[in-house]
Amino acid sequence: MVGQEKDKKSEDQCALCNATANSRCGGCSKVSYCTKEHQKKHWKIHKGECCAWKVCESTSLGRYLTAVRDIKAGEVILRERPILLTPPKVTPAICLGCYREFNTDPEEQVQREYVEPRPCPKCGWPMCQNDECINSPEHAAECAIAEARGGAVIRDFNVDHPVYRSIGILRVLGLKDRHPDKYQKLLNLQSHSEKQRLEDAKAADSSSLHSNAAALGRFGGEYPEQRSEIERDKVVTVKVVRGFFQRKDVDEDTILNLISIIETNGHEIPIPNARGHINRRLIGVYNNTSFLEHNCKPNCVKTFDMADKAIVIRSAVPIKKGTNLSISYVDPLWGTNDRCNFLQMTKYFTCKCTRCRDPTELGAHVSSLRCQSLKCCEKTGLESLVIPEDPFAPEKDWVCIACKETYPVGYVSSIVNKIGKDMDELHEKFGDIPAIEEFVKKSSKFLSPFHFYLLEMKVELAQLYGRTPDEPILALAPRKLLRKIQLCEELLIVLNKIYPGYNRLRGIITYELQAAVCTLSKMKFAAGEIPLDKHLDELMQCGKWMTEVIKVLGWEPENSIEKQRADGAAQDLQLLKSMVLSIQGDQNEGAQPSTSMDDMDNSPDRESFIEEVF
Numbered sequence: 001m002v003g004q005e006k007d008k009k010s011e012d013q014c015a016l017c018n019a020t021a022n023s024r025c026g027g028c029s030k031v032s033y034c035t036k037e038h039q040k041k042h043w044k045i046h047k048g049e050c051c052a053w054k055v056c057e058s059t060s061l062g063r064y065l066t067a068v069r070d071i072k073a074g075e076v077i078l079r080e081r082p083i084l085l086t087p088p089k090v091t092p093a094i095c096l097g098c099y100r101e102f103n104t105d106p107e108e109q110v111q112r113e114y115v116e117p118r119p120c121p122k123c124g125w126p127m128c129q130n131d132e133c134i135n136s137p138e139h140a141a142e143c144a145i146a147e148a149r150g151g152a153v154i155r156d157f158n159v160d161h162p163v164y165r166s167i168g169i170l171r172v173l174g175l176k177d178r179h180p181d182k183y184q185k186l187l188n189l190q191s192h193s194e195k196q197r198l199e200d201a202k203a204a205d206s207s208s209l210h211s212n213a214a215a216l217g218r219f220g221g222e223y224p225e226q227r228s229e230i231e232r233d234k235v236v237t238v239k240v241v242r243g244f245f246q247r248k249d250v251d252e253d254t255i256l257n258l259i260s261i262i263e264t265n266g267h268e269i270p271i272p273n274a275r276g277h278i279n280r281r282l283i284g285v286y287n288n289t290s291f292l293e294h295n296c297k298p299n300c301v302k303t304f305d306m307a308d309k310a311i312v313i314r315s316a317v318p319i320k321k322g323t324n325l326s327i328s329y330v331d332p333l334w335g336t337n338d339r340c341n342f343l344q345m346t347k348y349f350t351c352k353c354t355r356c357r358d359p360t361e362l363g364a365h366v367s368s369l370r371c372q373s374l375k376c377c378e379k380t381g382l383e384s385l386v387i388p389e390d391p392f393a394p395e396k397d398w399v400c401i402a403c404k405e406t407y408p409v410g411y412v413s414s415i416v417n418k419i420g421k422d423m424d425e426l427h428e429k430f431g432d433i434p435a436i437e438e439f440v441k442k443s444s445k446f447l448s449p450f451h452f453y454l455l456e457m458k459v460e461l462a463q464l465y466g467r468t469p470d471e472p473i474l475a476l477a478p479r480k481l482l483r484k485i486q487l488c489e490e491l492l493i494v495l496n497k498i499y500p501g502y503n504r505l506r507g508i509i510t511y512e513l514q515a516a517v518c519t520l521s522k523m524k525f526a527a528g529e530i531p532l533d534k535h536l537d538e539l540m541q542c543g544k545w546m547t548e549v550i551k552v553l554g555w556e557p558e559n560s561i562e563k564q565r566a567d568g569a570a571q572d573l574q575l576l577k578s579m580v581l582s583i584q585g586d587q588n589e590g591a592q593p594s595t596s597m598d599d600m601d602n603s604p605d606r607e608s609f610i611e612e613v614f
């Protein structure tokens with residue numbers, strides 16, 4: 001109470017001179033000022049602490065971030081450089097400066113951007129020919145430790161090297177030696193064991209909720225790495241660090257804890273090459289970002305800045321003051337079982353967000369099946385779907401929301417497994433539109449239209465139509481353009497339910513949608529099938545979508561496919577703009593202005609639309 005009083009008083013006083021204040025900082029709402037001048041003067045001091053969130057702590061959630069003011073969609077909320085950068089756990093030999101793989105075949109080097117290895121003169125670890133890599137600040141940590149040990153030697157470049165698993169720990173020890181403040185920050189982050197403890201305290205009954213239901217998901221319970229393997233690797237890393245590298249100053253528990261901290265908080269950074277292909281990945285650990293909550297319907301999105309490997313967190317939707325900020329650690333298009341199993345396996349916690357608790361997954365029905373009862377056959381859409389009775393009780397029956405017919409969980413998993421196998425076969429015929437359409441048609445008899453299998457295939461189809469070499473978009477038949485539009489619209493409806501606001505996937509689908517609508521509109525107008533005002537309306541709508549695409553995909557890293565789309569959309573928007581202006585120009589020169597054209601010119605809607613788009 002006393003604390004609150006004090007807070008209130010200080011908010012009403014100018015942060016610089018203590019005089020009565022009458023305006024707050026627009027960035028954080030945390031400090032007030034008497035005048036604009038004092039705000040300007042104080043900025044040097046306030047800059048470092050001005051942000052739209054604060055770190056809170058509770059016994060059930062641990063630390064988390066809360067909005068301290070209303071946040072608009074698309075704002076940069078947080079941008080920070082990593083405390084630690086490390087190669088992924090499983091990697092063949094790579095340069096520890098630029099993370100490129102080695103290969104001595106000159107042809108492969110050009111094709112896949114491999115580099116030729118040479119030993120670092122100081123530590124012997126293989127590096128590329130670039131001196132910058134050998135002298136990079138990141139390599140300095142393992143370089144010094146390996147040099148003190150008498151050097152590291154790697155001979156076989158084409159197999160995964162377990163010794164690379166210790167790089168993360170060696171780099172942490174480098175921080176301990178040279179940047180104790182950063183080392184302390186890292187140690188302060190949560191590890192699995194801590195998360196698990198909080199989870200257990202929160203709900204004793206929920207720790208193994210989804211483990212029995214693994215068979216209901218995409219991966220059938222088979223994950224690339226099982227927990228026992230992970231544990232074994234940790235022990236090997238301890239031996240390498242304490243034995244081979246002679247760092248006896250850190251005990252086993254500290255190393256195990258540090259491995260957990262990197263696993264729990266690490267973000268994978270995909271690095272696109274010049275052609276947009278991802279052939280290098282890094283793990284970055286960030287300080288404040290680590291306090292962001294996970295949510296299967298997140299309100300924030302992350303991107304990376306390749307220049308300094310900073311993570312950039314933006315609001316995906318408008319966020320009200322006092323709301324917790326969240327990102328998703330899993331693909332939001334996965335069904336509840338896959339999401340929960342993956343989170344359990346990799347991040348060691350059970351998600352109990354509103355989407356996970358809702359058997360309909362917020363009405364998106366990403367895991368639901370179609371009812372096979374005769375009574376229900378007539379119904380279409382989302383009316384007769386089969387959902388789990390209780391998403392947290394995997395042994396319980398599933399039930400039709402319309403006729404209440406029950407389905408044993410064994411039936412559900414047999415359907416999901418069967419269709420999963422069909423889909424694996426389909427993946428082998430990549431890009432085969434008729435085969436994918438056939439799969440969609442066949443499995444739609446058993447699955448909700450937004451089931452995770454169908455979503456995956458519909459996302460692929462939406463991008464395939466009009467993008468194959470033999471059928472570019474301008475050569476696409478109107479029937480296929482309509483199908484592309486239908487797919488995009490369907491996907492945007494689901495995204496609004498489970499992955500709302502600005503995000504990469506929405507950007508990609510919107511890009512495909514505007515391309516199809518624009519092409520079809522031009523086609524129909526040229527054939528005299530739609531009047532001029534409808535054509536103009538559709539072009540305006542496309543302009544609006546393009547603006548969104550340019551914004552959202554423009555956040556993605558340089559060279560990435562998404563960034564290339566954003567740049568393409570920016571050019572298309574210029575073309576569209578001149579096209580609309582020239583149509584409007586022709587229209588104004590028309591001798592006999594018709595009433596409908598008068599209406600159009602006077603329409604305030606249209607005026608503001610043009611402003612907004614262009």
Ligand SMILES: [Zn+2]
Pocket residue numbers: 014015016017018019033034035038
């Ligand atoms: Zn003042």
Ligand SMILES: [Zn+2]
Pocket residue numbers: 025026027028029030031046049050051
């Ligand atoms: Zn501020």
Ligand SMILES: [Zn+2]
Pocket residue numbers: 095096097098099100127128129130133
């Ligand atoms: Zn390099």
Ligand SMILES: [Zn+2]
Pocket residue numbers: 120121122123124125134139142143144
């Ligand atoms: Zn070195």
Ligand SMILES: [Zn+2]
Pocket residue numbers: 295296297351352353354355356
């Ligand atoms: Zn969840």
Ligand SMILES: [Zn+2]
Pocket residue numbers: 371372373375376384400401402403404405
């Ligand atoms: Zn039914």
